[in-house]
Amino acid sequence: MTWDVSEEAETPGENLINGLKKGSEILGQIFLKEAEAQELVADFDEALETVKANYNKDQSVMGVVVSGGEIGFSAPKSGRVWGPLFEVFDWKPALEIDNNSSDHKGDEISVEAIAESNPQWLLVLDRDAAVAGSDSQPAKDVVENAPALKETDAIKNNHVVYAPDNTYVNESIQTYIDLFTDLTEAFK
Secondary structure (H helix, E strand, C coil): CCCCCCCCCCCHHHHHHHHHHHHHHHHHHHCCCHHHHHHHHHHHHHHHHHHHHHCCCCCEEEEEEEECCEEEEECCCCCCCHHHHHHHHCCEECCCCCCCCCCCCCECCCHHHHHHHCCCEEEEEEHHHHHCCCCCCCHHHHHHCCHHHCCCHHHHCCCEEECCCCCCCCCCHHHHHHHHHHHHHHHC
16 A cells, blocks of 8 residues: 655645545455544545645745754655645745655755745654654754754744654554644644
8 A cells, every 4th residue: 555655746645645545444444444444534634624724825834854963855745744745735835946856854955045945834754753762853953943944934933833753654644634633723
């Protein structure tokens, strides 16, 4: 059960949404939990719609991945988690680049370039939260203490949303429901 959210996919966001739903339905059938699977899909659809209803389309968004104390750019429509969601929610990108990658650490864009794009919303995936030891630096510390980012609208207005800690290793429909709930609360 895989779906294509790579830079080669025509509709990575649609592939992600349909894949999460179909995967849940298949698992429901396998484990004789079809009613529970349908409930998850309904909760997912509702959470997705509330994000759409609460996002202000005039505000720019940037996704980043924090790994090893470094901030990597998560390009719109490419990669895991944030990239495909730009298509799903029609987010206004704060920055777009050519030759982006779907690398799990994000694209190597300087923090200064991120700051210069001045995103109104910063969406953060803490890659290390799920896989690193206790000595790793939390993404919140990395992002909020980056001197270059201090004057961005996202930081100044507390418009930073962190994906659930286990997102990097558990991109399940439940994880996305939690993520969408957090996005809705923030966008409100």
